[in-house]
Structures are given as C-alpha cells and as structure tokens.
Amino acid sequence: MSLILTEEQEMLQDAANGFLAENAPVAAFREVRDSKNPDGFCRDLWKEMANMGWAGIIVEEEFGGSEFGYVGAGVLAEQMGRNLTASPFFSTSVLGATAVQRYGTAKQKEQHLGSICDGSTLFALAVDEGPRHRPEHIEFAATPHGNGYKLSGAKTFVADGHVADKLIIAARTSGDANDPSGITLFLVDANAAEIERTHTPMIDSRSAANIKVDGLEVTGDDILGEVDGGYEALEGILSAGRAVLGAEMSGSSQQAFSITTDYLKEREQFGQKIGSFQGLQHRAAHLATEIEMTKSAVLKSLQLLDDDFESASATCSMAKAKSGMTAQLSTQEAIQMHGGIGVTDEYDVGLYFKRVHVAQQMFGDAGFHADRLAKRSGY
Amino acid sequence: MSDLEQFRAETRAWLAENCPEEMRDGDITAENQCWGGRQWEFQSDAQKRWFEAALAKGYTVPTWPKEYGGAGLSADEAKILTEERDRINARKPLSNFGISMLGPALLAFGTHEQKLMHLGAIARGEIRWCQGYSEPGAGSDLASLKTKCEDKGDHWLINGQKIWTSNADISDWIFCLVRTDFDAPKHKGITFILMDMASEGISVKPIILISGHSPFCETFFDDVKVPKAYGDDNLSVVGEVNRGWDVAKNLLVHERGMLGTMSPLRGATGPENLGGYAAGEIGVDATGRLDDPSLRQKIAQAEIDDWAYNLTVERLNDEANAGNGLGAKSSMLKYAASELTKKGSQLRMDIGGTDAATIGPDGIEYGSLANTWLYNRAYSILGGTTEVQLNIISKRVLELPSA
Ligand SMILES: Cc1cc2nc3c(=O)[nH]c(=O)nc-3n(C[C@H](O)[C@H](O)[C@H](O)COP(=O)(O)OP(=O)(O)OC[C@H]3O[C@@H](n4cnc5c(N)ncnc54)[C@H](O)[C@@H]3O)c2cc1C
Numbered sequence: 001m002s003l004i005l006t007e008e009q010e011m012l013q014d015a016a017n018g019f020l021a022e023n024a025p026v027a028a029f030r031e032v033r034d035s036k037n038p039d040g041f042c043r044d045l046w047k048e049m050a051n052m053g054w055a056g057i058i059v060e061e062e063f064g065g066s067e068f069g070y071v072g073a074g075v076l077a078e079q080m081g082r083n084l085t086a087s088p089f090f091s092t093s094v095l096g097a098t099a100v101q102r103y104g105t106a107k108q109k110e111q112h113l114g115s116i117c118d119g120s121t122l123f124a125l126a127v128d129e130g131p132r133h134r135p136e137h138i139e140f141a142a143t144p145h146g147n148g149y150k151l152s153g154a155k156t157f158v159a160d161g162h163v164a165d166k167l168i169i170a171a172r173t174s175g176d177a178n179d180p181s182g183i184t185l186f187l188v189d190a191n192a193a194e195i196e197r198t199h200t201p202m203i204d205s206r207s208a209a210n211i212k213v214d215g216l217e218v219t220g221d222d223i224l225g226e227v228d229g230g231y232e233a234l235e236g237i238l239s240a241g242r243a244v245l246g247a248e249m250s251g252s253s254q255q256a257f258s259i260t261t262d263y264l265k266e267r268e269q270f271g272q273k274i275g276s277f278q279g280l281q282h283r284a285a286h287l288a289t290e291i292e293m294t295k296s297a298v299l300k301s302l303q304l305l306d307d308d309f310e311s312a313s314a315t316c317s318m319a320k321a322k323s324g325m326t327a328q329l330s331t332q333e334a335i336q337m338h339g340g341i342g343v344t345d346e347y348d349v350g351l352y353f354k355r356v357h358v359a360q361q362m363f364g365d366a367g368f369h370a371d372r373l374a375k376r377s378g379y
Numbered sequence: 380m381s382d383l384e385q386f387r388a389e390t391r392a393w394l395a396e397n398c399p400e401e402m403r404d405g406d407i408t409a410e411n412q413c414w415g416g417r418q419w420e421f422q423s424d425a426q427k428r429w430f431e432a433a434l435a436k437g438y439t440v441p442t443w444p445k446e447y448g449g450a451g452l453s454a455d456e457a458k459i460l461t462e463e464r465d466r467i468n469a470r471k472p473l474s475n476f477g478i479s480m481l482g483p484a485l486l487a488f489g490t491h492e493q494k495l496m497h498l499g500a501i502a503r504g505e506i507r508w509c510q511g512y513s514e515p516g517a518g519s520d521l522a523s524l525k526t527k528c529e530d531k532g533d534h535w536l537i538n539g540q541k542i543w544t545s546n547a548d549i550s551d552w553i554f555c556l557v558r559t560d561f562d563a564p565k566h567k568g569i570t571f572i573l574m575d576m577a578s579e580g581i582s583v584k585p586i587i588l589i590s591g592h593s594p595f596c597e598t599f600f601d602d603v604k605v606p607k608a609y610g611d612d613n614l615s616v617v618g619e620v621n622r623g624w625d626v627a628k629n630l631l632v633h634e635r636g637m638l639g640t641m642s643p644l645r646g647a648t649g650p651e652n653l654g655g656y657a658a659g660e661i662g663v664d665a666t667g668r669l670d671d672p673s674l675r676q677k678i679a680q681a682e683i684d685d686w687a688y689n690l691t692v693e694r695l696n697d698e699a700n701a702g703n704g705l706g707a708k709s710s711m712l713k714y715a716a717s718e719l720t721k722k723g724s725q726l727r728m729d730i731g732g733t734d735a736a737t738i739g740p741d742g743i744e745y746g747s748l749a750n751t752w753l754y755n756r757a758y759s760i761l762g763g764t765t766e767v768q769l770n771i772i773s774k775r776v777l778e779l780p781s782a
C-alpha cells in the first residue's frame with residue numbers, strides 16, 4: 001500500500017482544513033479559554049462536527065458512523081492540532097469508539113455507538129493513577145461482589161473526565177499492582193453517586209479530571225472485553241490514542257513551524273530578514289526534516305491500525321515518540337525564533353508549546369516509548 | 380488478481396528461482412556488492428549467476444526503457460520488485476555510479492545516440508563510471524571549478540585537476556565538469572563531458588583516508604584530447620556547451636536521492652539490530668534491560684529515528700510517483716541518512732567499547748567496526764556536506780530569504 005493519502009482522504013483533509021479554519025481557529029480556542037468555559041470546549045461546535053460525521057469517523061456505517069478508519073481520524077486530528085481545536089473528539093470518537101467498537105459486546109455496540117456518532121454521549125478513558133503514564137500499573141480495585149464487582153480507587157488525568165457521560169475504567173480484578181494480566185475494563189455511568197470528579201484544568205487550557213470511586217457496584221454487563229484480559233484491550237485503545245495524538249502533534253508542529261517560517265521571512269534585524277541568518281536557517285531546515293519524518297511515522301501507524309489493528313502497537317508507540325520529540329522541538333524553536341514576542345500570551349506559538357507538552361505526557365512521552373520499544377526488542 | 384498482484388506473484392517466483400541463496404544474506408557492504416566494469420571479476424559463482432539472471436530480465440536497471448537495457452517497469456512495479464527483493468534480503472545484482480547517477484542524467488539530457496551507447500553498457504555492467512566534480516578549490520562551492528576545456532575544432536583539450544574521485548583508479552570512464560568559458564558568470568561557463576579514463580594524459584593518485592584505506596583519488600588532466608564525438612555522432616558533451624550546470628544539478632538530485640536511500644543503522648556493519656547487538660555485547664539486567672541505561676535510551680531513540688527515516692524514503696517516493704517530484708526534498712533524505720549513519724556507527728563503537736577500538740597487525744582491519752566508523756565520517760561530507768544540504772532545504776524547500 002502506498003504511504004500517501006487516497007483521494008477520499010485528501011478530500012476529508014481539505015474539508016476539515018476549511019471548516020476548522022473558519023469555525024474553530026485558534027481564536028475560538030482562546031475564547032473558550034478566556035471565558036472560562038466550564039466544559040473546556042464549545043458544545044455547539046461539537047454538535048456541528050458530529051453532523052459532519054466526525055464524531056463517528058471510525059465507526060462502521062451500520063452503527064451510524066462514517067467509517068473513515070484511523071487514517072480518517074488522524075487526518076482530522078492533524079487539522080485540529082493545527083488549529084488547536086478543543087473538542088471531545090479524542091476522548092469520545094477515538095478512545096471511546098475504539099473501546100466499544102473493537103471490544104464491546106453486540107449489545108454494548110448497539111447501545112453506545114449510535115450516541116457516539118450523533119455526538120450526544122461523551123466518553124473518557126480512566127487509566128493512569130500517577131503523574132507518569134504506566135498503564136500496566138493498576139491498583140484501582142474491582143472486588144467480587146454478588147454477581148458482579150465493586151469498584152473503588154482513584155484515577156488521575158482523565159481527559160474530558162469532568163464532562164464525560166461514560167467512563168471506561170481500567171481496574172484490577174486479580175494479580176498484583178504491576179501485573180498486566182488481571183486487569184479488566186469497565187464501562188460505567190460517569191454520573192453515578194459513588195463517583196467523585198474533580199476538574200483539573202491543564203496548562204494547555206484543556207480539561208481533565210481526577211476521579212475517585214468509592215464502592216460502585218457493577219455487573220457483568222458493564223464489563224468491556226474479557227475479565228482479567230483487559231490489558232490487551234487497553235493496549236489496543238491506547239495504540240489508537242497514541243497514533244491519533246501523534247497526528248495531532250504532527251499538525252501542531254507543522255503549524256507552529258509555518259507561523260515561524262512566515263515570521264523569519266518578514267521580521268528584520270540588523271537591516272535584513274532574520275530568515276537570512278544561517279544560524280536560524282540550519283535549525284529551521286533540521287526541523288523541516290524532522291517534520292517530514294514525523295508525517296511518515298504517523299501515517300504508517302494509522303494505516304496499520306486500519307489494516308492490521310493487532311499488529312500496530314509498536315508502530316503506534318514509535319509514532320507517538322517521534323511526533324512528541326518533533327513537536328517539542330518545533331514549539332521550542334517557534335518561541336525562540338520569535339524572540340521576545342514568542343513568550344507573550346498574545347502570540348499563538350506559546351499555546352502550541354503548552355498543548356504539545358500535555359499531549360506528550362498523555363499516554364507516554366518519547367522516553368516511555370523508547371523504553372517500551374527497547375523491551376520489546378529484547379534489550 | 381490485479382495486474383500488480385499478478386506482477387508481485389511472478390516476481391516472487393522469479394526471485395525464488397533465480398536469486399541464489401548466497402545472495403540473500405542482506406548484509407550489503409561495499410566489498411560484497413557487484414560493481415561491474417572492465418576490471419571487474421565476480422567474487423563468486425553465485426554472484427555471477429545472480430547478475431546474469433537479472434541482466435537477462437532487464438533487472439540490473441529495472442525502470443529504464445527496454446531499448447536501453449532496462450525492463451521498463453512502472454514506478455509501482457519497481458516498488459514491488461524492491462519489496463520482494465528486500466523480503467528475501469537479496470542484494471542488488473549490480474550497483475555503481477553509472478546506474479545511480481549518470482544513467483538518470485543521460486535519460487533526461489542525453490541524445491538518443493548517447494543513450495544507446497552508454498546506457499546499454501551500464502546496464503550490462505561493462506563500463507564502470509566515476510564522478511569528476513570536486514576540485515581542490517571547488518568543493519561545496521562546486522561551480523567555482525577551474526579545470527579548463529578548450530575547443531580545438533575536432534576535439535576538446537582538457538587541463539586541470541579533480542579530487543575525491545571515488546574509485547577513479549578502477550573506473551573505465553569519467554563524467555566530468557569542466558570550464559569552457561572563464562568570462563561568463565560561474566554557473567554559465569561549465570560543461571558536462573564524458574571521457575574514457577584510458578585517454579592519454581589522465582593520471583590518478585590514491586588518497587588514504589583516516590580509516591587507513593582508499594577508494595579515493597586525485598585525478599589529473601594533462602593535455603587530454605577528448606574527441607567531440609565518439610564514432611559518428613555520439614557527442615562527448617552531454618547537454619549544451621556552457622550549460623553543464625543544469626545536467627550537474629539534475630545528477631546531484633539523483634546522487635542525493637541515492638545517498639538518501641541507504642538504511643542507516645543496518646547498513647553500518649551488518650543486518651542485526653543495534654539493540655540486539657548491544658544486548659549481546661553488554662548483557663541485560665534482571666528485568667531484561669540493557670545493562671547501561673543511558674546507552675539503552677540512545678539506541679532506542681536512534682532506532683525510532685531510523686524507522687521514521689525509512690518510512691520517509693518510502694513516503695516521499697510514493698509522493699514522487701504520484702506526481703509531486705522529490706526535488707529538493709532529496710536533500711532532507713541525504714541529510715538525515717548521513718547523520719543517522721554516523722550516529723549508528725558511533726553507537727556501535729560505544730557498544731563495542733575497547734574491543735571495537737583495537738588495531739590489528741595490518742592497521743585498522745578492513746570492514747571492522749572502527750573502519751566503518753571512520754569511513755562513515757565522510758557521509759556528511761560527500762555528495763554535498765550536511766551544511767550545504769541545510770542551505771538547500773532553507774532556500775528551496777522553505778524559501779527563506781538569502782543574505
Ligand atoms: C521577559 C522579557 C523581559 C525583557 N525585559 C527587558 C527590559 O527590561 N528592558 C529592555 O530594554 N528589553 C527587555 N526585553 C527585550 C529583550 O532584550 C529582547 O526581546 C531581545 O533583545 C530580543 O529581541 P527581539 O525580541 O526583538 O527579537 P529579535 O531581535 O526580533 O529576534 C528574533 C529571532 O531572531 C534571532 N536573531 C536576531 N538577530 C540575529 C542574528 N544576527 N543572527 C542570528 N539570529 C538572530 C534571535 O536570536 C531570535 O531568535 C525583555 C524581553 C523579554 C522576553
């Protein structure tokens with residue numbers, strides 16, 4: 001298969017580009033931020049995105065989705081990364097939809113996929129329990145209770161967890177805290193009385209929540225996938241999340257870089273355009289090269305998710321690592337090459353810098369994935 | 380089955396039948412490749428059989444037109460051939476500057492006669508070419524070259540010196556940049572000319588590199604007479620007189636494209652992955668992690684870079700085949716590949732520790748880690764330095780202003 005977008009995917013890209021530039025540019029993101037919108041995104045905008053088929057971008061047509069696959073999701077995420085568009089797309093349409101579509105029972109699919117596609121139900125994935133991503137380390141307890149389980153424990157950094165209607169929680173049903181087998185996924189109602197949610201606004205002005213669960217009773221119907229076999233499903237959901245976050249960071253890198261090269265072409269110091277200084281040119285050229293490498297890594301991981309989902313895990317890790325490194329470099333350089341104006345709130349490049357930092361931390365930074373890759377390769 | 384699927388099946392079967400086992404170790408080094416040329420001797424029976432089978436099929440130069448010795452494959456078919464070859468780790472049946480550099484330039488700028496004479500000979504591995512671009516005073520600033528070429532009616536008279544001419548001592552012909560007009564602006568007085576290395580007045584002298592070995596030469600031209608045409612109307616000059624810079628630039632894009640397609644971490648000293656090599660040399664701790672955490676992170680990062688790089692070669696080629704030519708982006712590949720190649724062999728030296736830093740009775744052993752590491756320093760210099768690639772990316776890809 002060719003490592004380029006198909007005509008259909010290109011059309012989706014153009015449409016997304018046009019729509020977001022008009023309806024959800026950085027200015028709209030600033031408005032959400034400055035108005036202290038408690039949701040962290042604009043609900044009307046989300047409704048419109050759902051109407052265009054974006055909320056159900058990976059969902060099969062029979063459930064009301066537009067079935068564009070992960071490449072399609074990545075195409076959208078990349079444009080959202082360019083525009084810093086805030087929406088529940090990632091938590092609901094990527095994580096939630098992947099979880100239900102790939103690992104849900106027929107009944108769960110019937111119940112949830114339609115409401116993901118029409119944008120009416122928001123999902124969030126609760127996995128991490130500390131400040132660093134460690135998906136195999138799960139203490140959150142699911143203890144047998146009657147015919148089902150009782151859930152108790154705490155989760156941190158649940159993206160969009162404060163607004164979610166449904167939570168997917170990774171809990172321990174057996175084994176010790178670091179045992180990947182013994183993890184089970186539960187799909188629960190986020191508004192249950194036993195769940196306490198604390199909104200934790202992040203430095204990138206996106207929203208997450210810490211959640212505490214105290215004795216929530218669940219039944220077999222609430223289990224997503226296999227009992228004790230949840231890690232595999234979690235891996236699949238995280239892989240999809242990593243690749244799509246990679247696409248988002250790739251978009252942010254590209255946009256921060258393009259703002260910067262425009263600036264290099266127009267700002268004058270010492271009687272010439274600063275873009276004519278070789279000290280800046282070489283760094284820009286290096287960055288441009290890294291951005292090309294990132295695009296390939298991201299596209300390959302998305303294509304693999306569509307072609308052979310089970311085998312995509314390592315590739316998604318690599319895409320997340322590569323895009324994270326590049327995004328960090330791109331946004332750091334964007335600030336530096338702008339000089340003083342780059343560290344002002346008024347100027348957009350700082351927003352990209354903050355966003356990619358949070359996106360890096362989500363589901364593992366470059367170091368996490370390098371470690372994972374090394375372990376997998378036997379060293 | 381689509382035509383391409385059919386082609387893949389046929390190619391797979393053809394390779395299975397025609398590529399000898401010994402040619403499938405994937406360990407492609409300068410030493411074990413088949414270079415061709417008048418002085419060439421096959422290193423093994425298997426190498427000869429593989430070459431002959433490929434030649435009969437047009438697969439020494441698969442994308443060239445059939446009349447010039449190729450198989451006339453489309454870009455999609457060529458990609459399949461490469462994939463199928465890689466799948467069984469097969470070496471290329473023939474590789475040299477004629478295939479990767481001169482051939483594409485002749486296809487773009489040559490006359491029909493020039494193509495007939497030279498391309499066929501390249502495809503058949505009969506003539507080995509070397510590249511006469513650089514001069515002592517013209518490296519990065521290539522267009523400042525001074526080798527003088529005078530019009531003497533029926534022939535050209537050439538005087539001057541080239542440097543860094545890879546393998547000039549074992550090459551049959553040279554493609555060369557010479558100055559035909561000293562008064563014109565520097566890019567406008569250069570001509571691209573083809574010469575037989577056996578011509579009277581050409582001499583070569585090897586240059587020993589820090590690795591202790593030398594595929595490189597200084598090449599001297601002392602009243603060399605080059606006929607205006609070989610045979611009837613097969614001109615020695617490619618393109619127009621004084622317009623050789625156009626040909627030179629086109630060729631450099633191919634050179635960089637070629638240099639940009641090496642597989643940097645693997646190519647260094649063998650097919651095994653860096654991490655596996657490190658685990659073997661250094662050992663792992665109780666959790667299976669390499670017993671050197673900082674080296675482990677560096678290796679993993681390099682493997683991620685290498686992987687993204689290889690995909691980028693694939694993606695940019697797919698884009699080029701879909702209609703957006705590779706153009707100046709070949710400089711990105713050249714830049715990334717040469718830096719990564721250096722990084723890879725540096726890591727191998729670090730992994731090997733003092734074992735890798737030993738010297739044998741005959742000096743640094745050819746093909747050893749140290750030898751490769753030293754040789755690889757040249758990757759970010761040859762074919763245009765890293766700094767020059769970055770200049771090109773800044774100007775051509777990013778369109779940043781010039782000073
Ligand atoms: C937090 C903060 C506090 C400050 N406090 C003060 C203060 O109290 N008083 C005061 O007077 N000023 C102050 N400044 C201003 C500060 O000194 C300038 O921001 C600084 O000199 C850079 O100038 P500039 O922002 O115009 O960037 P520019 O000069 O426009 O530079 C833009 C980019 O081009 C690069 N560049 C410029 N020229 C060259 C060159 N020749 N070669 C290579 N690269 C080049 C720069 O390194 C930078 O990356 C402050 C700035 C900040 C951010």
Ligand SMILES: Cc1cc2nc3c(=O)[nH]c(=O)nc-3n(C[C@H](O)[C@H](O)[C@H](O)COP(=O)(O)OP(=O)(O)OC[C@H]3O[C@@H](n4cnc5c(N)ncnc54)[C@H](O)[C@@H]3O)c2cc1C
Nearest residue numbers: 510511512513518519543544545757760761762763764766
């Ligand atoms: C192993 C090897 C094989 C080679 N094979 C061949 C061959 O077969 N045929 C052939 O013709 N040539 C060959 N070359 C020559 C090669 O192309 C030149 O060495 C190369 O172009 C650099 O030129 P130079 O060595 O004169 O360095 P210089 O041009 O003197 O450069 C010195 C340093 O200055 C930097 N520099 C120069 N100009 C700029 C600029 N504008 N901006 C920023 N930095 C700059 C360079 O990057 C470099 O770091 C080979 C070289 C090597 C090492």
